[in-house]
Amino acid sequence: MDVGGGPSLFPLHRCKTIHLVRHAQGIHNVEGDKNYKAYMSPEYFDAHLTPLGWQQVDNLRKHVHASGLFNKIELVITSPLLRTMQTAVGVFGGDGYTDRIDVLPLMLANAGNSGRSAISSLNCPPIVAVELCREHLGVHPCDKRSSISDYQCLFPAVDFSPAKSDEDILWKANIREKKEEVAARGMKFMNWLWTRKEKEIAIVTHSGFLFHTLSAFGNDCHPSVKKEICKHFANCELRSMVIVDRSMIGSDSSTTNYPGKIPPGPDHPSGPSDVAADEKNLENELPNPGSK
Numbered sequence: 001m002d003v004g005g006g007p008s009l010f011p012l013h014r015c016k017t018i019h020l021v022r023h024a025q026g027i028h029n030v031e032g033d034k035n036y037k038a039y040m041s042p043e044y045f046d047a048h049l050t051p052l053g054w055q056q057v058d059n060l061r062k063h064v065h066a067s068g069l070f071n072k073i074e075l076v077i078t079s080p081l082l083r084t085m086q087t088a089v090g091v092f093g094g095d096g097y098t099d100r101i102d103v104l105p106l107m108l109a110n111a112g113n114s115g116r117s118a119i120s121s122l123n124c125p126p127i128v129a130v131e132l133c134r135e136h137l138g139v140h141p142c143d144k145r146s147s148i149s150d151y152q153c154l155f156p157a158v159d160f161s162p163a164k165s166d167e168d169i170l171w172k173a174n175i176r177e178k179k180e181e182v183a184a185r186g187m188k189f190m191n192w193l194w195t196r197k198e199k200e201i202a203i204v205t206h207s208g209f210l211f212h213t214l215s216a217f218g219n220d221c222h223p224s225v226k227k228e229i230c231k232h233f234a235n236c237e238l239r240s241m242v243i244v245d246r247s248m249i250g251s252d253s254s255t256t257n258y259p260g261k262i263p264p265g266p267d268h269p270s271g272p273s274d275v276a277a278d279e280k281n282l283e284n285e286l287p288n289p290g291s292k
Contacts, residue, residue: 024053056236094120121157135206186213
């Protein structure tokens with residue numbers, strides 16, 4: 001296809017709508033945005049959100065409710081780091097948590113130095129933590145996660161079942177993941193999305209992961225569209241996109257297509273002779289122009 005050569009068509013059931021969200025401002029972002037070397041500081045291990053970050057969460061939450069997006073999202077996927085999970089439950093969690101034995105909260109009060117009340121798991125989409133959408137791995141302590149068992153205590157209603165190990169075995173202190181490896185992991189994540197039945201999914205993740213993953217897309221688009229896809233995300237920015245299954249990765253069938261015909265019998269064949277007969281019948285049914 002020529003670059004910018006016009007619109008394309010794809011069957012709806014081979015598409016998913018994804019709402020990509022970068023986490024809100026973390027404590028590591030404050031100094032890291034001024035001096036990149038600050039990301040090496042051990043004090044930013046598994047960085048949590050700043051007070052400004054929580055304000056950003058509140059603003060995005062208002063937007064997803066006011067826009068009607070909240071009611072469309074069937075699943076929320078989050079990177080299993082503190083700042084992404086705080087963002088995910090803060091934006092997409094339920095309202096008005098009350099201490100009920102039969103309902104676990106999404107987040108306990110003050111989890112990760114949040115200074116926030118507990119967040120309800122009622123009347124909100126399920127939230128699943130997935131390692132594949134973690135930030136650029138290695139070297140930076142802010143990108144090393146805590147143990148899953150610790151997280152489960154802080155975020156009781158978040159689903160951590162996809163995690164392969166309790167401790168973080170992916171992050172290496174002296175090896176930084178290559179950009180190509182981040183992009184490859186991102187494509188693996190995109191392919192994994194097709195194993196999910198949900199059609200409208202929010203994904204809360206990280207700037208580096210988003211940039212390197214999305215850079216692989218949009219090469220068949222106008223340069224301005226490519227730029228729109230790939231540009232860096234601001235803290236707590238949300239962008240909605242559609243991904244297309246070009247390779248029959250998924251196995252879903254359409255829920256809206258209709259086969260035609262008059263059930264339960266077969267449709268009348270429409271060969272050339274049938275078309276001519278239909279046209280003749282139509283002529284006979286039309287009124288004579290000379291008659292009243």
